Amino acid sequence: MITKERILQHEPLKIADRCDQCGAQAFVRVAFGPERDLLFCGHHYNRHEPVLMTQYSHVTVTDERHRINQKPSVSANAD
Ligand SMILES: [Zn+2]
Structure with a gap:
């Protein structure tokens, strides 16, 4: 479990990952x-990015916003 946590920040985001702000599918992880x-959706990362980049200099950002429009979110009602 501990080993898994340590590499968590390098794993690609999954459909199950949700924006901490609004619950939409997350496309950016800020570790x-x-x-x-x-975790942020594209919308909320756009909104918080300037502050995050200004106040936190050591964060690791996994930015997968290029995937946002890759395909329809068929998982939206998978739950
Ligand atoms: Zn959001």
Whole structure:
């Protein structure tokens, strides 16, 4: 479990990953450390990016916004 957590920030985002702000599918992960990260949808990352980049210089950003329009979110009602 601990090993998995340590590489979590490098794994691609999954459909099950949700924006911490609104619950939409997350396309950006901002990792503050091996066990602490935030997930954002494209909309909310756009909104918070300037602050994040200004106030946190050591974050690891996984930006997969290029996938947003790749295909329709057929998982929207999968739950
Ligand atoms: Zn959001």
